Amino acid sequence: MRQLVRSSRLNDEFLAVFSHEVRSSLGAIRNAAHLLRIRHAEPSVEDKARLLIERQVGRMTRLIDDLLASSQVRCAELPLKSERIDLRAVAMHAIGTVESDLAQRKHCLTASLPDAPIWLTGDPGRLEQVLVNLLVNASKYTNDGGDIFLSAEQQDRDAVVRIRDSGIGIAQDVLPHVFNLFMQADHSARRAEAGLGIGLALVKSLVEMHGGSVTAASAGLGQGSEFVVCLPALGKRAT
Numbered sequence: 001m002r003q004l005v006r007s008s009r010l011n012d013e014f015l016a017v018f019s020h021e022v023r024s025s026l027g028a029i030r031n032a033a034h035l036l037r038i039r040h041a042e043p044s045v046e047d048k049a050r051l052l053i054e055r056q057v058g059r060m061t062r063l064i065d066d067l068l069a070s071s072q073v074r075c076a077e078l079p080l081k082s083e084r085i086d087l088r089a090v091a092m093h094a095i096g097t098v099e100s101d102l103a104q105r106k107h108c109l110t111a112s113l114p115d116a117p118i119w120l121t122g123d124p125g126r127l128e129q130v131l132v133n134l135l136v137n138a139s140k141y142t143n144d145g146g147d148i149f150l151s152a153e154q155q156d157r158d159a160v161v162r163i164r165d166s167g168i169g170i171a172q173d174v175l176p177h178v179f180n181l182f183m184q185a186d187h188s189a190r191r192a193e194a195g196l197g198i199g200l201a202l203v204k205s206l207v208e209m210h211g212g213s214v215t216a217a218s219a220g221l222g223q224g225s226e227f228v229v230c231l232p233a234l235g236k237r238a239t
Contacts, residue, residue, distance in 0.1 A: 025056040025063075055100045062097075062132065069129065070181075070198045073205045080123045080209060084234065087118035087127075087159050091152050094131035101136065105144045109135075112151040118159045119234040122210045127231075130206050130214075133199040134163045134227050141225070142167035158212075159233040164226040170218035178216050179204040207231065 033053070072078035095111060102109050131150075138148045147166040152159070170178060181201040200216075207214045212231035218224065 025060045028056045029053050051100065055104065058097070058100070062136070065129065066133065066198055066202055069126075069206070070202050073202065073209075078209070080126060082121055082123065084119060084121055085124045085127070087120055087152055087161070087231070087233075088113045090124055090127045091131060091150060091161065093124075094128045094135060095150065097128070097132050098135045098139065102139055102148065105139060105142075107139055107142060107144075107146055107148050109148045109150065112149070114153055118152060118154045120159045120210075120231050121234065122231065126206050127210065130203050130229065131161065131163070133203050134229070137199055137227075138163055138165035138167065138225075141165065154233050157233055159231045161229040161231075162226060163229075164224065166224045169221045169223040170216065170225050171221055172218075175216060175218060179214070203227075203229075 029052075031052075033049070069078055091111065091113060095109065135148065135150070142148060142165045149164040150161070152161045154160070179200050181198060204214055207229055210231055212229060214227060214229045217226045217228070
């Protein structure tokens with residue numbers, strides 16, 4: 001009985017947060033469209049409105065993609081492509097996807113990528129989704145003007161990506177549960193930005209579907225956090 005009550009409560013919370021996220025984005029898009037309708041609007045106003053629309057449409061697209069993928073994972077129906085890819089290219093595409101979001105909050109992103117390719121076999125779109133979700137998560141829980149770091153390297157037979165931030169950190173009692181579905185690391189000041197609680201769970205599922213693993217670490221509240229993705233790499237001599 002308790003399990004049913006908890007499941008019902010989680011569903012109610014999810015629907016409430018989902019509605020809030022969608023209404024927030026649609027409201028921003030509506031306001032931007034109104035600005036574009038104003039005659040003789042200054043070019044700076046038009047540019048700001050267009051950027052806002054692009055950012056919110058991108059946000060809603062990622063939201064729906066995550067929701068669909070999460071549902072497909074639970075039903076064991078998520079298709080994965082299998083091709084040889086350079087992890088550096090996946091990382092750069094992910095950075096490009098979240099660039100405007102980071103700029104909005106004046107986050108400084110430092111990327112460290114090797115000169116040589118990091119070859120692996122996988123679905124480039126899904127792996128980009130993994131990195132985008134981790135970068136978005138870092139941005140959500142990092143104060144304006146904070147720092148985010150991304151690095152990628154090959155360590156023996158593993159392709160390793162680290163995403164670290166200078167954000168609010170993760171309490172030690174929460175750390176073991178951050179990849180749980182519908183898990184929210186913070187229920188107070190960041191609640192409005194916390195998302196649906198499916199992003200990190202989806203990250204874990206997608207990484208494991210690629211034969212890899214993902215871990216989270218934090219020295220505690222106020223100490224930032226780090227997520228490490230390890231994926232099976234092809235040989236360094238792959239051409």
